[in-house]
Amino acid sequence: MKTTSLKNSILITAFAVGFIWCFKAFELNFNVDLSWLGVYPLALPGLVGIITAPLIHGSLEHIFNNTLPMLVLGSFLIYGYPKTRWRVLITVWLLSGIGVWLFGRESFHIGASGLTHGVFFYLFVVSIFRRDHRSVVLMMIAFFMYGGMTMSIFPRQEGISFEYHLFGALAGVLCACLWHSLDPKPTVKAYSWEVEPKSEDPIIGDQWRLDGQAEDNEGNIKTVPNEKENMNDQR
Numbered sequence: 253m254k255t256t257s258l259k260n261s262i263l264i265t266a267f268a269v270g271f272i273w274c275f276k277a278f279e280l281n282f283n284v285d286l287s288w289l290g291v292y293p294l295a296l297p298g299l300v301g302i303i304t305a306p307l308i309h310g311s312l313e314h315i316f317n318n319t320l321p322m323l324v325l326g327s328f329l330i331y332g333y334p335k336t337r338w339r340v341l342i343t344v345w346l347l348s349g350i351g352v353w354l355f356g357r358e359s360f361h362i363g364a365s366g367l368t369h370g371v372f373f374y375l376f377v378v379s380i381f382r383r384d385h386r387s388v389v390l391m392m393i394a395f396f397m398y399g400g401m402t403m404s405i406f407p408r409q410e411g412i413s414f415e416y417h418l419f420g421a422l423a424g425v426l427c428a429c430l431w432h433s434l435d436p437k438p439t440v441k442a443y444s445w446e447v448e449p450k451s452e453d454p455i456i457g458d459q460w461r462l463d464g465q466a467e468d469n470e471g472n473i474k475t476v477p478n479e480k481e482n483m484n485d486q487r
Contacts, residue, residue: 255334258327265326269319272364275307276315290360291352291416298360302349305416306364318364321398325371328390333378336431344370344423351419361413365404366420372401373424381432 256264279286290305292298309315330337348366372394379391405418 256330258331261327261331262323264330265323268326269323272307272309272319272322273315276309276312287360287362290362291349291356292360293353293356293358298353301361302346302353305349305352305362306345306367308362309364310362314363318368321368321372321401322364324397325368325375325394328375328394329371332375332386332390333435335435336427339431340371340374340424340427341367343427344374344420347423347426348416348420351422352413352415355419356413356415359413361416363413363416365413366416366423368398368420369401369405369417370420370424370427372398373421374428375424377425377428378432381428382435382437384437386438 275286278284286308287310289301289308290298291301309318326341329340333340344367348370352361352366375387375391375394379387401417401421404412405414405421407414
């Protein structure tokens, strides 16, 4: 699959972020509360939230805190991993919601924080497996900006669904373990000064070799019998 440019990756992610903002605009304009579309653990109606919960946010601060990291991390994912980006997003989306439904506290869990944590942990762990320049650079920028996500998977503040953070992170780690080798590593350009010349020195030539030495097709030096030795053997 062809790699998407960074500019187009940002545009794609910005479109997704704008789609999420449409739900908040709908709530504000019509004065409705869509939190019932969140994940409610161990309740059959709460299963709908596995699909819809990442689209719903409780306040403007909540949606700002989730969509800004999504814009950055999502752009990195789409740009750096063309073969696995969509399966990672879908897997993190579903597994984080399922984990919350099975093990979360009795409350409506909403927000895209599970998705952002999953993408962050995917970028972090996959760079450890791959260790190519692009993966490491993307991970370093992501960690510099949002390294605090490594701590927000633990319960710290009332009213924040750490379960969504935790299961999103676990889903991201799982994706990295399963699919870290699917995306081709970027080719490294070799400069002329890095390539050792195979030609002989224009002044010395092959005079440095001992008698009876020659170079094979692979550039290895080997000894070959000379004519005098062949004549002696025939006698």
